[in-house]
Amino acid sequence: MLVVAGVLFLVAAVRVITGAHGITSVGQTSTALRLAVPIGLAGLGGLWAERAGVINIGLEGMMILGTWFGAWAGVQWGPWTGVLVGILGGALGGLLHAIATVTFGVNHIVSGVAINILAVGATRYLSSFTFADMEGGTSKQSPPIESIGRITVPWLSDALDTLNDKHWFLVSDVAGLAGGLVTNLSLLTVVAVALIPFSRWALWHTAFGLRLRSCGENPSAAETLGVNVYKYKYIAVVISGGFAGLGGVFLAEVASNIYQEGQTGGRGYIGLAAMIFGNWMPGGLALGAGLFGYTDSLNLRGGGQNVHALLLLLAILLVLATAWALYRRKYATGAVSAVTGLVLFVWYLSVDEVPSQFVSAAPYVATLLVLAMSAQRLRMPRANGRPYRKGEGT
CATH class of the missing domain: 1.20.1270 (Substrate Binding Domain Of Dnak; Chain:A; Domain 2)
Structure with missing residues (x-):
């Protein structure tokens, strides 16, 4: 928290010196959050897998599966069904990775790269006879998906927006940061942010999490204590794929309202970088995803x-x-x-x-x-x- 406060102080000083008031505006923060969520979800998926000892380079492919399956189900049965099916699509990619690495001992990097390639080819093939036959769709994109819903805290959002427009040192910057967290917020964003403390609790404050992490630190010792190492590695990698799939659904249903080929744009790899920056911890991962989302938002605004x-x-x-x-x-x-x-x-x-x-x-x-x-x-x-x-x- 001290690091965050120090960086915020520096950003406020730079804003005053340069006159670039947009770097801490409500719109900038809102855009940064929207761009950070899929990166954070991919990183969270990598965290679960690697804490169990499995490197997951296939996060990008699992995100791709999440975007396609989420859009396919979302177009036909509504956005929340799309969320569930997209998570299952990503989890399917995680299951393939677990079978290859845990059961057959395939090199983790090779398996992850193969899943990335397979996901691109599979979704391209599936789109050719699903979305292409739907009204408003083509072989490279889906028809529009129904909105998943957004929330705004009216009186608080207006007050923070007004305070941000004053351009006061630090006060307006804090108002811009807080305003972006209560303005035009997708319900799926709320779910995604809640998964950060949930993962912290599940991995560091439960017996299940202790057993899972022991598989990534010393699986032989864990085995002598009665831990089924194969089972926990499978669970971790499938959950990892589910989180990456949820990140893909976010891109298809929140960041835009359609599936497009190439939609992930390498965010799975950036999510992996955010996880490493965060030292394999949920809090540090969230900071890394926020940093990358913020720098990306500067490009858009x-x-x-x-x-x-x-x-x-x-x-x-x-x-x-x-x-x-x-x-x-x-x-x-x-x-x-x-x-x-x-x-x-x-x-x-x-x-x-x-x-x-x-x-x-x-x-x-x-x-x-x-x-x-x-x-x-x-x-x-x-x-x-x-x-x-x-x-x-x-």
Whole structure:
């Protein structure tokens, strides 16, 4: 929470210095949340699988299955049926991954990549004789899906929007952040956000979660204590696919109201990056998804001006990172941070608006920078990705 408060203070200062008031507006926060949810759900799916010791590179393919099955059922039987069927579609991809990796011992990376390829081909084939035969659909997109419903807290939303328009230091920025959380909020967003504390509780505060995590840390020791390692790995990977499928449903039913080929746009991979940034913890994962969603939203709202302000923010953060690295006597890391920060600061001073190509690439550049800066503190589950066979520890 201290880190979040510190970053919010810096963002408020950058907004005042640059005059880019859109970076903390209600609309910016609302858009960032909508873009962060599918990334967060994919990352949450990766978290469940990897806590049980199974690397899930196939999150992207499971999201694709979620978008297609969610849209297919949503068009015919309504949006909430689409949500359930989309989760099942993603879980089916998770089941295939579990069969390949847990039962047959296939390399986790190879299996995940195969599922990604299979999902693209399968959904393209299915669309050719389902959506193409529906009114308003084609072989590459579905007919429109009924809205899943949105909520707004009227009096609170109006008050926060008014306060945000005052452009007061920090106060208006907090109002913009809070306003985005109570304005035009999809019901599916509420469900997705609630899954973060639920996963924390289920994995760290229940006997089920302890057994599941033991399979990712030391499966041989877990086996000697009577834990059915195969069963827990299967459960974790199927749940992982279900979460990724829900992220795909969100893209089809909330982010837009149709299924389109290529709709996921690599969000499964970014979700995996958010999970790693969050150190395999739900809270850190949520922060990572929020960061990537926010940088992506800058591309959609305000474009060059907002990303230009982001250059100054990154330069300041890198200065702080340099000071911290020097304090811990990590001189090489400090030197890299200092040089990168100086380059960004000079770039900020030399231009008034960044090129559109960099605006589009900003989310991916932010992903690389954040992962590079956080790599020193990461610790994945000890047995993550290692093949396991029953009785090998006895």
